[in-house]
Amino acid sequence: MNILLAAGGPISKWPDIETNYDLYVGVDRGSFFLQQKGLPLDVAVGDFDSLDSQEQTDVFDLAKKVITSPAEKDDTDTQLALEMVLKEYPNAKITIVGSTGGRIDHFLANLWIVLEPRFAKYCQNIYLQDRQNTIAFLLPGEHTITKEVDKQYLAYCCLTPVSDLTLTKSKYTLDNQQVLYPTSYASNEFMGSQAGVTFSKGIIAVIQSKDG
Amino acid sequence: MNILLAAGGPISKWPDIETNYDLYVGVDRGSFFLQQKGLPLDVAVGDFDSLDSQEQTDVFDLAKKVITSPAEKDDTDTQLALEMVLKEYPNAKITIVGSTGGRIDHFLANLWIVLEPRFAKYCQNIYLQDRQNTIAFLLPGEHTITKEVDKQYLAYCCLTPVSDLTLTKSKYTLDNQQVLYPTSYASNEFMGSQAGVTFSKGIIAVIQSKDG
Numbered sequence: 001m002n003i004l005l006a007a008g009g010p011i012s013k014w015p016d017i018e019t020n021y022d023l024y025v026g027v028d029r030g031s032f033f034l035q036q037k038g039l040p041l042d043v044a045v046g047d048f049d050s051l052d053s054q055e056q057t058d059v060f061d062l063a064k065k066v067i068t069s070p071a072e073k074d075d076t077d078t079q080l081a082l083e084m085v086l087k088e089y090p091n092a093k094i095t096i097v098g099s100t101g102g103r104i105d106h107f108l109a110n111l112w113i114v115l116e117p118r119f120a121k122y123c124q125n126i127y128l129q130d131r132q133n134t135i136a137f138l139l140p141g142e143h144t145i146t147k148e149v150d151k152q153y154l155a156y157c158c159l160t161p162v163s164d165l166t167l168t169k170s171k172y173t174l175d176n177q178q179v180l181y182p183t184s185y186a187s188n189e190f191m192g193s194q195a196g197v198t199f200s201k202g203i204i205a206v207i208q209s210k211d212g
Numbered sequence: 213m214n215i216l217l218a219a220g221g222p223i224s225k226w227p228d229i230e231t232n233y234d235l236y237v238g239v240d241r242g243s244f245f246l247q248q249k250g251l252p253l254d255v256a257v258g259d260f261d262s263l264d265s266q267e268q269t270d271v272f273d274l275a276k277k278v279i280t281s282p283a284e285k286d287d288t289d290t291q292l293a294l295e296m297v298l299k300e301y302p303n304a305k306i307t308i309v310g311s312t313g314g315r316i317d318h319f320l321a322n323l324w325i326v327l328e329p330r331f332a333k334y335c336q337n338i339y340l341q342d343r344q345n346t347i348a349f350l351l352p353g354e355h356t357i358t359k360e361v362d363k364q365y366l367a368y369c370c371l372t373p374v375s376d377l378t379l380t381k382s383k384y385t386l387d388n389q390q391v392l393y394p395t396s397y398a399s400n401e402f403m404g405s406q407a408g409v410t411f412s413k414g415i416i417a418v419i420q421s422k423d424g
Contacts, residue, residue, distance in 0.1 A: 012423055076398065100316065103369030103396035103421040105343045115393040131402045146217065153318030160393060181327040181372060186288065196400035209315040212222055 001092040003085055004039075005097070006030035006152065007078050009052065011037070013101030013130045023089075027081045030098045031059045040074060045081040047071040076109055079116075086122055095124050099131045115159060115203060123203065133209045142198045147190045151208035155184040162202035170195040214388045215297055215305040216251075218242035219290050219322065220262065223249070225313030225342040230243065231372060233307075237297060240289045242310045243271045248255045257293040259283040288321055290329075296333055305337050312342045323347070327415060356412045363420035366407060367395040374414035382407040 004021040008029030017039060026034045028046030032055050035041060036202075044063035048056050050072055058089060060066055069080055078099070085094060094134045099110035114123035123137035133210075134148060145154070162179040173212040177204070188195075197204070216233040218226075220241030229251060237248045240258030244267050247253060256275035257302055260268050270279055281292055290311070297306060311322035325348045334410035335349035346360060352375075359367070366382060373389040383401040391414070400407075409416070 054218050101313065102344060102424045103365065103398075103419075104312065104347065105365065105369060105396050105421060106420045108367075108369050108394075108417075109396035109398045112394045112396055115395070132314060135316065153317065155320075157317060171247065182320075182324045183327075184317050184321035185326055186315075186321045205320075207315075207317045208315060212314045 001089050003066065003089065003092045003094045005078070005081055005085065005094055005096045006034050007096060007169060009031070009102045009106065009107075009130075011098070013132075014066075014097050015131050017093075019099065023092075025081055025085060025087075026059070026063070027098070027171050028077045031063065033098060035059055035062050043067065043081075043084075045084065046077045046114075051143055054133035060150065078110055079113060080121065082113065082126075086119070090122065091125070091161040091180040093127070094122075094128055095127045097129055099128050099176075100133065112159065118204065132212050133207055136206045137198065138204045138206060140202065142202050143196070145195045145197060145208075147193050147195075147208055148208050151190065151210050153186075153207075153209045154188045154190055155207040155209070156188070156197060156209055158183045159205055160202045160203060162199050163202040165199070165204075165208075166196075166198040168196035168198075213301050215301065215304045215306045217290070217293055217297065217308045219308060219310035219318075220245070220317055221310040221312055221314045221318065221342075223310070224287065225344075227343050229309065229387075230369075234415065235297075235301075235304075237293055238271070238275070239293045239310070245310060247271055247274050255296075256271065256294075257281065257296065265362045280304045280400050288318075289358060290322055291325060294325065294331065294338075298331070301306070302334065302378050303337070305339070305357060307339045307341055309341050311315050311340050323417065332415065344424050345419055348418045349409075350409065350416045350418060352412050352414065356407070357402075357418055358422075359405050360420050363364065363422050364401065365398075365419075365421045366400045366402055367419040367421065368400065368409060369417040369419055370395045370414060371417055372414040374411050376410070376412040377416075378408075378410040380408035380410075 003023045007027045011033045024040045026044045029050045031044035041062045044129040045067045128135040158179045165177040215235045219239045223245045236252045238256045243256035253274045255277045257279045340347040370391045377389040379386040
């Protein structure tokens with residue numbers, strides 16, 4: 001089960017969207033962007049107050065299902081959408097686009113969503129993607145990272161303190177590093193098609209990227 | 213003493229740059245962007261291997277001083293530049309542009325630079341800025357945040373666990389919240405020209421932003 005979740009960040013930063021997702025979920029303005037791109041819209045979630053009335057009409061016409069959230073709430077629309085999707089499809093692979101490139105408070109909310117206990121256990125099935133970057137998330141353990149063909153750089157961004165960080169099969173390696181605060185080990189590179197990472201505590205965002 | 217530090221992120225995301233900085237420092241490709249914008253270039257720092265030979269010539273012609281870093285090193289060029297600037301001007305206000313909008317591993321390295329013990333004590337003098345966002349950093353204590361006239365939204369992004377977070381004089385308030393992991397309290401708003409924030413432990417990024 002492959003799910004696309006389209007948040008409201010600038011459409012100019014979106015990657016090319018494949019048309020073989022099993023479910024297309026639009027989050028607020030993301031619903032309108034899916035409509036603009038000619039993509040399906042299975043579920044639209046949001047308060048939709050970022051859309052004018054014509055845009056709302058377009059979205060509501062296209063959406064198979066609309067879930068209206070209150071304008072003032074504790075959760076963001078992306079949190080609501082993710083919770084809804086995981087409740088119904090806990091094993092799905094979820095790709096989130098439109099989560100980068102605009103307001104940085106929004107981006108950080110999206111990046112850190114996996115630190116919440118309700119989402120952390122699912123983090124290895126969640127990906128944030130834009131034209132230049134793919135962000136995957138790792139829980140403690142031993143992992144193999146497979147190179148994306150169009151990406152040049154590899155980074156290990158420790159979102160929390162991380163224990164015993166070991167990086168192998170990459171240009172720069174680490175051996176049992178104790179990471180005391182969030183740190184971006186940026187600009188690493190694959191040596192072959194796969195790289196290795198092991199750690200015993202914390203959550204890591206693995207970012208594959210290319211120059212713009 | 214007001215210092216502009218221009219990193220190599222996309223020039224399309226830069227804010228309008230004032231011409232009254234006391235020192236203009238270019239970091240690698242940021243030096244070339246300063247030259248392109250017709251701005252001064254007092255110091256150019258970097259390995260400059262992201263520039264072709266004509267771009268290098270242009271930069272070296274304009275720069276009053278060039279500091280060449282090795283291509284493979286532990287610190288990023290931005291870390292090197294910041295360390296150099298703080299050594300000479302420990303009380304300067306430092307505005308960093310070109311730190312957002314491209315590769316996310318670079319952005320996170322720039323965002324988290326203030327968590328390093330060597331930089332943390334200076335964090336309240338460091339600002340990251342682009343067209344849509346201004347990021348300031350706070351150490352524990354009682355603070356007053358002054359609204360920027362062109363910004364609509366206010367966010368408190370806890371880069372670390374934060375103790376006793378209290379938000380006042382804003383649309384959404386908090387009272388002695390214990391924040392256990394990095395969290396973006398996004399989309400808050402000023403009620404007047406100033407908002408209040410108090411906390412006893414951790415580091416917070418305060419982001420003022422506007423829609424794109």
